[in-house]
Amino acid sequence: PFPVSTRHYSSARAADIRNGDFSALKVQQGRLMDTLHQTCSFGTGKRWGSGPTETGMSRLALSDADKQARDWFVETTEALGCKVTVDAMGNIFAVRPGRRGGPATFAGSHLDTQPSGGRYDGILGIQAGIEMLNVLRDHQVETEYPIGVVNWTNEEGARFPMSMSSSGVWAEDIPLEQAHNLQEVGGGTATMRSELERIGYLGSTPASYRSMPMAAHFELHIEQGPILETEQQKVGVVKGVQAYKWFTVDVNGRDAHTGTTPLKSRADAMLLAARLITHSHRLATAHGALASTGILTLSPGSTNTIPGHVRFTLDVRAPADATVEAMEADLKRDFAALAAGDDIDGLLAHSTPGKPLSVDFRTDFVSPATVFHPDCIAAVRASAEAVTGSAGLVRDMTSGAGHDSVYASRRCPTSMIFVPSKNGVSHNPEEYTSSEDCAIGAEVLLQSVLRYDRLRAA
Amino acid sequence: PFPVSTRHYSSARAADIRNGDFSALKVQQGRLMDTLHQTCSFGTGKRWGSGPTETGMSRLALSDADKQARDWFVETTEALGCKVTVDAMGNIFAVRPGRRGGPATFAGSHLDTQPSGGRYDGILGIQAGIEMLNVLRDHQVETEYPIGVVNWTNEEGARFPMSMSSSGVWAEDIPLEQAHNLQEVGGGTATMRSELERIGYLGSTPASYRSMPMAAHFELHIEQGPILETEQQKVGVVKGVQAYKWFTVDVNGRDAHTGTTPLKSRADAMLLAARLITHSHRLATAHGALASTGILTLSPGSTNTIPGHVRFTLDVRAPADATVEAMEADLKRDFAALAAGDDIDGLLAHSTPGKPLSVDFRTDFVSPATVFHPDCIAAVRASAEAVTGSAGLVRDMTSGAGHDSVYASRRCPTSMIFVPSKNGVSHNPEEYTSSEDCAIGAEVLLQSVLRYDRLRAA
Ligand SMILES: NC(=O)NCCC(=O)O
Ligand SMILES: NC(=O)NCCC(=O)O
Numbered sequence: 009p010f011p012v013s014t015r016h017y018s019s020a021r022a023a024d025i026r027n028g029d030f031s032a033l034k035v036q037q038g039r040l041m042d043t044l045h046q047t048c049s050f051g052t053g054k055r056w057g058s059g060p061t062e063t064g065m066s067r068l069a070l071s072d073a074d075k076q077a078r079d080w081f082v083e084t085t086e087a088l089g090c091k092v093t094v095d096a097m098g099n100i101f102a103v104r105p106g107r108r109g110g111p112a113t114f115a116g117s118h119l120d121t122q123p124s125g126g127r128y129d130g131i132l133g134i135q136a137g138i139e140m141l142n143v144l145r146d147h148q149v150e151t152e153y154p155i156g157v158v159n160w161t162n163e164e165g166a167r168f169p170m171s172m173s174s175s176g177v178w179a180e181d182i183p184l185e186q187a188h189n190l191q192e193v194g195g196g197t198a199t200m201r202s203e204l205e206r207i208g209y210l211g212s213t214p215a216s217y218r219s220m221p222m223a224a225h226f227e228l229h230i231e232q233g234p235i236l237e238t239e240q241q242k243v244g245v246v247k248g249v250q251a252y253k254w255f256t257v258d259v260n261g262r263d264a265h266t267g268t269t270p271l272k273s274r275a276d277a278m279l280l281a282a283r284l285i286t287h288s289h290r291l292a293t294a295h296g297a298l299a300s301t302g303i304l305t306l307s308p309g310s311t312n313t314i315p316g317h318v319r320f321t322l323d324v325r326a327p328a329d330a331t332v333e334a335m336e337a338d339l340k341r342d343f344a345a346l347a348a349g350d351d352i353d354g355l356l357a358h359s360t361p362g363k364p365l366s367v368d369f370r371t372d373f374v375s376p377a378t379v380f381h382p383d384c385i386a387a388v389r390a391s392a393e394a395v396t397g398s399a400g401l402v403r404d405m406t407s408g409a410g411h412d413s414v415y416a417s418r419r420c421p422t423s424m425i426f427v428p429s430k431n432g433v434s435h436n437p438e439e440y441t442s443s444e445d446c447a448i449g450a451e452v453l454l455q456s457v458l459r460y461d462r463l464r465a466a
Numbered sequence: 467p468f469p470v471s472t473r474h475y476s477s478a479r480a481a482d483i484r485n486g487d488f489s490a491l492k493v494q495q496g497r498l499m500d501t502l503h504q505t506c507s508f509g510t511g512k513r514w515g516s517g518p519t520e521t522g523m524s525r526l527a528l529s530d531a532d533k534q535a536r537d538w539f540v541e542t543t544e545a546l547g548c549k550v551t552v553d554a555m556g557n558i559f560a561v562r563p564g565r566r567g568g569p570a571t572f573a574g575s576h577l578d579t580q581p582s583g584g585r586y587d588g589i590l591g592i593q594a595g596i597e598m599l600n601v602l603r604d605h606q607v608e609t610e611y612p613i614g615v616v617n618w619t620n621e622e623g624a625r626f627p628m629s630m631s632s633s634g635v636w637a638e639d640i641p642l643e644q645a646h647n648l649q650e651v652g653g654g655t656a657t658m659r660s661e662l663e664r665i666g667y668l669g670s671t672p673a674s675y676r677s678m679p680m681a682a683h684f685e686l687h688i689e690q691g692p693i694l695e696t697e698q699q700k701v702g703v704v705k706g707v708q709a710y711k712w713f714t715v716d717v718n719g720r721d722a723h724t725g726t727t728p729l730k731s732r733a734d735a736m737l738l739a740a741r742l743i744t745h746s747h748r749l750a751t752a753h754g755a756l757a758s759t760g761i762l763t764l765s766p767g768s769t770n771t772i773p774g775h776v777r778f779t780l781d782v783r784a785p786a787d788a789t790v791e792a793m794e795a796d797l798k799r800d801f802a803a804l805a806a807g808d809d810i811d812g813l814l815a816h817s818t819p820g821k822p823l824s825v826d827f828r829t830d831f832v833s834p835a836t837v838f839h840p841d842c843i844a845a846v847r848a849s850a851e852a853v854t855g856s857a858g859l860v861r862d863m864t865s866g867a868g869h870d871s872v873y874a875s876r877r878c879p880t881s882m883i884f885v886p887s888k889n890g891v892s893h894n895p896e897e898y899t900s901s902e903d904c905a906i907g908a909e910v911l912l913q914s915v916l917r918y919d920r921l922r923a924a
Contacts, residue, residue, distance in 0.1 A: 124721055124766035124774075166768040194767060233726035252725060254769055263582055263894040266758035266781040267710060268691035268866035271750060273890065278759045279747055282740035286813060289737055292729060293817040300724035301736045302769045304762060308582035309652060310624040311712055311760045311779045311830075312867075313893040316582075321769045323724040354812070355744060359751040372769075408726035409770075432731065435771040436721040 025149070028462060030394065030455045033143050035136075037447035044135040044446070048127050050076035054437040064437020065127055069120035069162035070098065070203035077119045078209060081134065081159050088141040090157070093220060094211030097174035097187060098161040098204045101220055103154050104141060106461070111221040111420075112156035113460050115140055115453055116175075116412055117229060118163035125164070126439025128230045128446070132427075134159055136228045136450035143454055152465040153223060155457060160412040161200075161209075167192050168200050169254065169303075169321070170373045175415035177215045184215060193303060217419040224384055224460045225416035228425045228453040230441050232409050234432025242448055243392040244405035244426030248380055249414050251332045252325040254373040257284065257343065261365045263308060263316035271360035274314055278306055280365050281318040284343050287353050288322060291342065297326035297335050298408075321372075327406065329377050343367045378414045383463060384423030384456070391455035392425065395448055409434075421460075425452045483607070486920060488852070488913045491601050493594075495905035502593040502904070506585050508534035512895040522895020523585055527578035527620035528556065528661035535577045536667060539592065539617055546599040548615070551678060552669030555632035555645060556619040556662045559678050561612050562599060564919070569679040569878075570614035571918050573598055573911055574633075574870055575687060576621035583622070584897025586688045586904070590885075592617055594686045594908035601912055610923040611681060613915060618870040619658075619667075625650050626658050627712065627761075627779070628831045633873035635673040642673060651761060675877040682842055682918045683874035685882045686911040688899050690867050692890025700906055701850040702863035702884030706838055707872050709790045710783040712831040715742065715801065719823045721766060721774035729818035732772055736764055738823050739776040742801050745811050746780060749800065755784035755793050756866075779830075785864065787835050801825045836872045841921060842881030842914070849913035850883065853906055867892075879918075883910045 021032055045060075051067030051074070067073040078100060082092050085102030093101045103112045117133025137157030144155065160178075165171030168190040176182035188201035204210035213219050231237075236244055261275035285301050292299035304320040324335050345352050347367040392402040405426055416422045427449035430440040441449075479490055503518075509525030509532070525531040536558060540550050543560030551559045561570045575591025595615030602613065618636075623629030626648040634640035646659035662668035671677050689695075694702055719733035743759050750757035762778040782793050803810050805825040850860040863884055874880045885907035888898040899907075 122766065122768050122771055124768075124771070164768070165770060169769050171770060193769070231726070232723050234731070250725070262891075264891065265690050265867060265893040266756065266760060267708070267783050267868065268689070268890065268892060269756075271747070271756065273692070276747075276758070278762065279743060282743040282759075285737060285740040286744060289729070289734075290813065290817040298724065298727075298729065300734070300770075300772050301740075302724060302764075302771050302773060303767050304736065304764055306760075306762055308580065309761050310580050310582075310622070310893070311627050311651070311781055312623060312629060312758075313580055313582070313760050314758050315760060316894070323769055325725050355748070359748040409723060410725065432726065433720075433722065434726060435723040435768070436774070 028459065030458055033147055033454060035139050035143060035447050035451040035454060037443055039142065040135060040139045040447055040450055041443045043138065044127065044131060047077060047080055050080065051121065054124060056437045061127065065121040065125045066123055067121040068123060068167040069164065070200065070207055074120055075207040078159065081119065084138060085141065085157060088145055090141065093213050094209055095213040095215040095220060096184060096211055097177045097215040098209035098211065099174050099178060099215060100159040101156055103156040104144065106151040106153040106155065108153055110153050111223040112154035113223045113457050114156040114158050114225045115457055116158035116160060116225055116416065117227050118160045118412060120162055120164050122164055122166045122435045124437055125435055126437055128439050128441050129232065129434055130163055132230060132441065132446055132449065133228045136453045139450045140454045140457060151461045153461055155461065163412050169193050171410050172412050172415055174215065175412035178217055179415040179418045180216055181415060181418060222416065222420040223464060224420055225413055225422040226384065226453055226456045227411055227413045228449045229411060230434065231426040231429045232434035233429065235405065236426065236428040237430065237432065239403065241403050242396045242401040242445065243452055244403055245385060245389045245392055246380065246405050246407050246424035246426055247385055249378040249407040249410060250325055250327045251329045251377040252323065252375050252410060253332055253336060253371060255322040256370045256372055257320050257322055258368040259318040259365060261316050264314045266312045266314055269314060272362060274362040275365050276314050276362055277318040277365060278315045280347060281320055283346055283353055283355060285320065287342055287346065288339060291335060291338050295326065295331055295335050297324060297331050299324050325408065327377065340369050343369065375410050375414055378417055380417055380423040381421035384421045384460065387456045387459040387463065388423045388425050388452065391452045391459060394455060395451045425449055425456065486917065488916055491605055491912060493597055493601060493905050493909040493912060495901055497600065498593060498597045498905055498908055499901045501596065502585065502589060505535060505538055508538065509579065512582055514895045519585065523579040523583045524581055525579040526581060526625040527622065528658065528665055532578055533665040536617065539577065542596060543599065543615060546603055548599065551671050552667055553671040553673040553678060554642060554669055555635045555673040556667035556669065557632050557636060557673060558617045559614055561614040562602065564609040564611040564613065566611055568611050569681040570612035571681045571915050572614040572616050572683045573915055574616035574618060574683055574874065575685050576618045576870060578620055578622050580622055580624045580893045582895055583893055584895055586897050586899050587690065587892055588621055590688060590899065590904055590907065591686045594911045597908045598912045598915060609919045611919055613919065621870050627651050629868050630870050630873055632673065633870035636675055637873040637876045638674055639873060639876060680874065680878040681922060682878055683871055683880040684842065684911055684914045685869055685871045686907045687869060687882055687884060688892065689884040689887045690892035691887065693863065694884060694886040695888065695890065697861065699861050700854045700859040700903065701910055702861055703843060703847045703850060704838065704863050704865050704882035704884055705843055707836040707865040707868060708783055708785045709787045709835040710781065710833050710868060711790055711794060711829060713780040714828045714830055715778050715780055716826040717776040717823060719774050722772045724770045724772055727772060730820060732820040733823050734772045734820055735776040735823060736773045738805060739778055741804055741811055741813060743778065745800055745804065746797060749793060749796050753784065753789055753793050755782060755789050757782050783866065785835065798827050801827065833868050833872055836875055838875055838881040839879035842879045842918065845914045845917040845921065846881045846883050846910065849910045849917060852913060853909045883907055883914065
């Protein structure tokens with residue numbers, strides 16, 4: 009395995025690499041970061057500081073900016089010797105041949121961002137995959153099996169409201185039709201399918217693990233939380249992902265005049281929505297869960313009309329599936345009670361009860377708690393300890409966020425690598441991870457993939 | 467006064483009219499209602515029943531549909547012998563000459579509607595003005611002084627968020643520049659001025675009572691509340707209008723990931739906004755006031771991003787100015803306290819306190835309590851009793867809604883006429899007033915204007 013050219017190495021060094029000492033295969037931090045920041049010109053977002061890279065990203069899935077990033081990805085991976093396949097969800101698989109055939113071991117993540125996101129979420133994982141290809145070429149490393157980099161479509165679920173929608177289709181956990189028909193948030197009429205067609209990324213390969221099998225999936229990602237920074241550690245070995253569900257709640261009242269409708273005659277959908285959102289926070293506290301409303305629209309939307317309809321999203325998370333289920337049951341029960349006029353939040357003791365309203369509760373997306381594969385976890389831990397030189401700088405973690413690795417793990421051995429997020433901030437233009445930490449993460453990714461490749465051969 | 471053609475009347479009947487018995491001057495209910503419903507093809511809104519007129523209206527100020535209605539108004543009043551003047555706010559004044567010169571006695575209201583409004587709010591007042599011109603022509607009545615019909619621009623304040631903005635400029639209570647620069651709600655870039663230009667209604671006459679003085683202003687309007695219907699009465703003699711203020715509240719938190727940000731680390735602008743809206747309802751109850759949120763936008767607007775910014779409107783009303791002032795003071799004090807983390811709503815006893823946020827409070831519009839003119843009130847009462855034939859079917863009222871008569875009353879004697887609203891519903895497609903009641907209202911309007919004309923001559 010790993011025949012390394014003698015132009016680069018003494019035979020002793022080549023033997024080290026063959027024996028699993030990858031220390032000669034160094035990620036080039038400058039190249040990695042230059043490339044990352046250059047490609048952030050595709051969909052530059054809000055400025056938050058005065059420095060040239062102190063802007064966030066706004067690269068919604070399947071937007072024009074996403075197309076630019078995709079075109080760049082295809083061109084770059086082809087130039088690095090990969091064969092590129094685009095599937096029916098626009099997932100892009102770039103595969104570099106190995107000594108033998110068979111499914112590739114993949115590094116994967118996503119190039120789409122939140123509407124007001126940062127430069128690292130998803131992007132770092134892809135750029136580290138590209139850097140991996142660069143390092144393998146620099147050192148003329150031939151792997152046992154093919155090595156791939158995959159860019160998954162609409163991981164964020166920000167534009168089309170199912171996170172990880174396209175790895176979900178690949179895993180055959182989300183029906184293709186359902187994903188294709190997802191409509192963009194914010195009232196537009198575009199669907200995933202129409203946008204895939206528009207930007208030229210509706211591929212002909214079926215979106216399925218059967219058509220594009222993977223030997224394993226490794227994903228480098230920023231932590232998006234505060235733990236590594238707080239604990240002054242460098243690398244998280246991600247053993248699993250917490251459970252979450254996304255809901256849409258419709259509150260149906262009655263449009264009425266703000267000036268002529270007494271409080272007691274109102275069916276004020278905005279007032280009830282406000283109570284429901286407040287109550288969801290109370291329930292989350294009681295359950296040790298999270299509840300968040302990120303989208304809310306009301307109609308008709310006029311200063312002097314009491315809204316007859318409000319629609320909002322609820323994102324509910326907890327480490328255990330049972331907690332999310334219990335939250336859901338409580339939310340449904342209590343929302344119906346509040347709509348009917350029961351004073352379970354104690355508000356009506358201090359204010360005027362209005363007329364009953366109705367509440368509809370729809371489940372949009374379910375991501376059960378996920379446990380990653382021990383072989384991949386072991387490869388990440390060994391690589392993290394090798395790269396940082398210290399087990400004390402490495403910790404096991406559970407991810408609070410969902411990732412394409414969740415769906416990948418249903419169909420192949422999978423694990424993830426986390427690097428520190430400044431102040432734990434993510435889904436925010438100010439999201440930041442130092443160049444040093446990005447490079448450490450990229451090197452852990454490279455080694456994890458190579459370790460797994462060796463493991464397969466053994 | 468009122469020389470009536472002998473082609474129509476015996477000299478005895480003509481003398482009756484001259485002496486203030488207007489019973490011969492009948493409104494034609496069929497013509498009034500046919501015209502009203504025909505012009506509702508300009509901006510037809512939501513269907514709520516199966517009948518041909520069972521749709522609401524969506525004719526936002528200065529939209530294409532509003533232009534169609536305006537063109538119709540100009541053409542129709544000119545055909546009825548009026549001289550039409552358009553001022554710099556797009557207010558359209560149609561004046562029918564009298565025996566003498568001088569300012570006209572006006573019937574006025576508005577042709578714009580809520581985004582999801584009904585067929586009567588504003589529209590009835592204008593159509594009754596047109597019917598008045600029709601009846602005067604039918605009977606060849608020559609009035610002592612000119613008689614006018616005025617269509618005021620953007621009364622609703624639904625598109626450009628100041629109600630009665632253009633009667634406000636006419637009264638010189640709102641600066642022209644401020645009104646011209648009002649931006650449409652919902653994130654568009656159009657301003658009142660740009661839309662006036664676009665649809666060709668930026669008139670050359672200054673928008674001022676000095677350029678277009680009025681002898682008096684009478685306005686027929688639907689009640690928009692339940693009192694007349696509940697009391698089984700037919701006509702409200704409107705003696706004044708309650709006070710109100712419009713505010714915009716900005717809640718500033720921090721965008722963050724819904725899955726990785728613990729409740730205690732959040733500055734969740736949507737959660738705080740929900741608490742503020744709920745609290746405003748509590749305060750309204752305590753003060754005997756009204757508080758309503760009709761518009762709310764959040765950003766960035768993604769299911770899995772905790773919103774860092776929420777903006778919402780607050781419409782606060784009460785009969786007395788002092789109550790509105792007291793509400794405002796309490797809202798400002800309590801909103802700041804809630805933002806800072808004080809548990810004045812008792813929520814935090816049951817839920818996880820997050821980080822402090824900031825709240826900005828802006829006043830957009832102030833309409834102090836208004837008292838109408840005794841002469842106009844008397845003219846309306848006498849006309850209402852004459853038309854209904856019974857003082858028991860007529861009552862004094864205070865308006866909960868604002869009307870252009872508020873600003874008119876600052877510069878000329880003014881009063882209003884209310885007719886019943888089915889179920890008290892308004893700012894809703896299902897807004898309904900029976901044809902019989904519309905015709906009664908129109909006849910009271912006609913008589914009120916003629917009575918005032920006689921009063922001026924006397
Ligand atoms: N990593 C990440 O932000 N993924 C988006 C899916 C989620 O909401 O957790
Ligand atoms: N009549 C009416 O609905 N006017 C709109 C102004 C207000 O908000 O009261």
